[in-house]
Amino acid sequence: MKALLEQLRGLDGLTGAAMGGVAVQLQPIPGTVPVIQVSIEGREELPIFVTCSDTQLLCMCYLWTDAEVKPARRTELLETLLDLNPSVPLSSFGRVGDRYVLFGALNRDARVEDVAKDVAELSDNALDALDALSEFLK
């Protein structure tokens, strides 16, 4: 199994190209599991994090925390997320601890070209979702 950073070599260029020539930066995050932060020019506030386990490669974008959700509309938001889940191409909504995430899962041995496609799609979807669902946030 290749090291994550090695597997993702060229992800910056490929993602940038997939998004019409924007600048993309990769930054490893120190910790006990491999995590690479992907920052996309113009969307620095919504970085994508790529991490992996033995069986999967995950691209994640943190959307908002539980504390940011309007309590009165929480159930409605959760139902909306469930309803949206099957429709959003390549990405799924989820929650890690108190953070809502949008993520895409790939095979552990995915090609960097496929990861780039997923990252670009995820970034577009995350921005779109944030825009569409911001009415549920404080």
Added chain:
Amino acid sequence: MSVIKKMVTLLRSSVREIGESVVDANATQIYEQEILDSRRNIEQARVDLTAVMAQEMQTAREIERLKREMARYEGLAVEALDKSQESLAEEVATKVATLEAQLEEQAKAHAGYAVQVARLKDLIRVAEARIRDHERELAIAKTTESVYRATQSISDNLGAGGSKLANARESLERIKRRHENLADRMVAAEQLDKELGDLALERKLADAGIGPDAERRRLVMARIRARQAGAEGQG
């Protein structure tokens, strides 16, 4: 208990706890060992299965052969009786009886092999199901741990830098504003392009002697010529 049920119980804990405790090293080792054992069992069962199936086919062939033999000897016994050869018929009947005993033996063996084949196939099925289960369990546990650990690293890291994952609404506003700026710049650039384009066209028209500029030059020229002509007339 199903893997997902276990996860649901586990997910009631905190992010840090989950990151640290999903994969019990001991349990992982046991599962990995069981997967290895099951793989080995499957391999052995496949080898056995091939051998037993070969024997099953052999007995089936033998049964066919014995049945044909019995039919042939019974036919011969009938012929012997037809020719009033009683003792010969008796002898043939003894032969048929022996064949019949052999046939029964083969049929019993054949049935035994069939049972063994079914048992081995079940064994393989069960072992493969166990491997799939353990692999799925390990995958779910390890992925959960990875995701939670990654989230922990990301929060720790961003927290250490003095910033945190920004408020979603603010992030959205900032991205949108940047996007609008870009859109505005593009509109401005487009307008500029258009204006410059228009200017270039007018210059080309003027060069070709068309349009108000060209007319103005012609009129000025005519005036100058008239003045010159006047001066010559006076001189």
